[in-house]
Amino acid sequence: MSESARPRPAAGGRFAQQTDQARAVAEKYAQQTDAAAEFPVAVLDELRAGGLLGLMVPTEYGGLGGTLDELLDVSIALGRTDLSAALIFAMHCQQVACVVTHAAPPLAEELLPEIAAGRMYLASVTTESGKGGHLLTAGAQLSADEGRSGHLELDRFAPIVTGGAYADGFLISMRAPEALSADAVSLVFARRDQLEITASGEWDPLGMRASHSVALRLTGSIPGHQVVGEHGEFRAVVLQTLGPLAHLGWSACWLGTAAGALSRVLRMLRESARGKDGRLESELLLSRLSRARQRLDTVHALLRHTAAVVTAAAEGGTDVSLPRNQLLINSLKLTASEECHRAVEDLIDAVGLRHGYLRNSPTRLEKALRDLRSAPLNYSNDRLHQADGVLALLDAGVSFA
Structure with missing residues (x-):
C-alpha cells in the first residue's frame, strides 16, 4: 500500500x-x-x-x-x-x-x-555575504531614490533565498538609510514587479533539495511606506516575532519529518510481523524504536510549551525577549534540530541497510536523514550556543519560562 x-x-x-x-x-x-x-x-x-x-x-x-x-x-x-x-x-x-x-x-x-487571497507568497531575504550568521547586522544600505520622491532604492545580494525564484514578494533586511552603524537595520517589503531579480549559481544540495534556496541579487525602487516596523528597528521585529516563529516553525517541520519516518517504519514492521504471532522479538529493535519515540515526544513537549509561552507573552503584553524566554526559544531550535536527526539515525540502525539506507525503501529514511542534516546548520547551532551562554549569564537565578 x-x-x-x-x-x-x-x-x-x-x-x-x-x-x-x-x-x-x-x-x-x-x-x-x-x-x-x-x-x-x-x-x-x-x-x-x-x-x-x-x-x-x-x-x-x-x-x-x-x-x-x-x-x-x-x-x-x-x-x-x-x-x-x-x-x-x-x-x-x-x-x-x-x-x-x-x-x-x-x-x-x-x-x-x-x-x-493566495496572490502573495513571501520569501525572506536576510542572508548576506561576509556577515556569517549575524542576522541583526547589514552591509547593503537603503538610499533615497533621487529620481522618485519618497522612494527607497535598494541593491541587495543574498547567497540563500528559500523559494526566492518563485516568490511574489520579499521581506528584505538592509541597513537603514543614512545609518552609520551596521546594526541599524530596517526590514522592507518589495513586490516582485518592483525589482530586477538575477539568480546566480546552482542549487544542488545534499538535502532540502526542493527548497530551491538559490542566490539572488535584488535591485529596484520601492515606496517609502513599505517599511515593516520602524527604520533601524529590525532587532525588535526579530526578537518579538521573526525569531520565535522561525524556531517554532522550523522545529515543527523537523518534528513532522521525523514523525513521518517513524510512522512509515512502524507500519512496515507491523506488516512484516503479520503471519507470525504479531510480535517482534528483537529486544535491540524494540529499544531503538523506543528511543526514537522518546526523542520525538521530548521535542513535541518542548515545542508546545514554547508555543504556549510565546502566545501568552503576545496576549499578555509581556516581554518575550527576556533572557529566560529567549533561552527557551533557542533551546527548542537546538533540541529539535539535534533530536529529530538522531531519531532518524536510530531508525536506520533499527531496520538496517535494506530499509534504512537504500533510496528506494518505502520508509524514505535516506531522504529524511539528508533533509534533517540541514537542521543544525539552519542558523548555526554553534552560534546559538554562544548566544545562550551570554543569556545564561544574564539569568543568574536560572528562572524558567
Whole structure:
C-alpha cells in the first residue's frame, strides 16, 4: 500500500481538509522535486487555492485567522511528507506574521488581503555575504531614490533565498538609510514587479533539495511606506516575532519529518510481523524504536510549551525577549534540530541497510536523514550556543519560562 493511500494523521482543527489536500499534493511530487532539486510549484499552487497562504492573516483582511498552534499543526503535517514543502510554508507564515504585527496600516491594508487571497507568497531575504550568521547586522544600505520622491532604492545580494525564484514578494533586511552603524537595520517589503531579480549559481544540495534556496541579487525602487516596523528597528521585529516563529516553525517541520519516518517504519514492521504471532522479538529493535519515540515526544513537549509561552507573552503584553524566554526559544531550535536527526539515525540502525539506507525503501529514511542534516546548520547551532551562554549569564537565578 502506498503512503498516500494509508490512513494519515490530519492536522486536526479547523484546517484539516486544506492541510490534507496540500499534503496529498506534496506526497505526489516529493520524489520528483527531490530528485531534480526543483521547487514544489504544485504544492504552492494548492496552498494558494486552499487559503493556507493566508493562515496567519486576520479574518478582517480575508485571511483564516489561524493561531500559532494551528501553524504548528499544519507544519508538522506537511513535514511528515516533505520537509522542503513544510519549510516553504512555515517560512512564508513567519514573514506574514511580521507584516501582521509590525507593518503600519497603509502597508498592512494593501498587502494582507493579497496574501489572504493566495496572490502573495513571501520569501525572506536576510542572508548576506561576509556577515556569517549575524542576522541583526547589514552591509547593503537603503538610499533615497533621487529620481522618485519618497522612494527607497535598494541593491541587495543574498547567497540563500528559500523559494526566492518563485516568490511574489520579499521581506528584505538592509541597513537603514543614512545609518552609520551596521546594526541599524530596517526590514522592507518589495513586490516582485518592483525589482530586477538575477539568480546566480546552482542549487544542488545534499538535502532540502526542493527548497530551491538559490542566490539572488535584488535591485529596484520601492515606496517609502513599505517599511515593516520602524527604520533601524529590525532587532525588535526579530526578537518579538521573526525569531520565535522561525524556531517554532522550523522545529515543527523537523518534528513532522521525523514523525513521518517513524510512522512509515512502524507500519512496515507491523506488516512484516503479520503471519507470525504479531510480535517482534528483537529486544535491540524494540529499544531503538523506543528511543526514537522518546526523542520525538521530548521535542513535541518542548515545542508546545514554547508555543504556549510565546502566545501568552503576545496576549499578555509581556516581554518575550527576556533572557529566560529567549533561552527557551533557542533551546527548542537546538533540541529539535539535534533530536529529530538522531531519531532518524536510530531508525536506520533499527531496520538496517535494506530499509534504512537504500533510496528506494518505502520508509524514505535516506531522504529524511539528508533533509534533517540541514537542521543544525539552519542558523548555526554553534552560534546559538554562544548566544545562550551570554543569556545564561544574564539569568543568574536560572528562572524558567
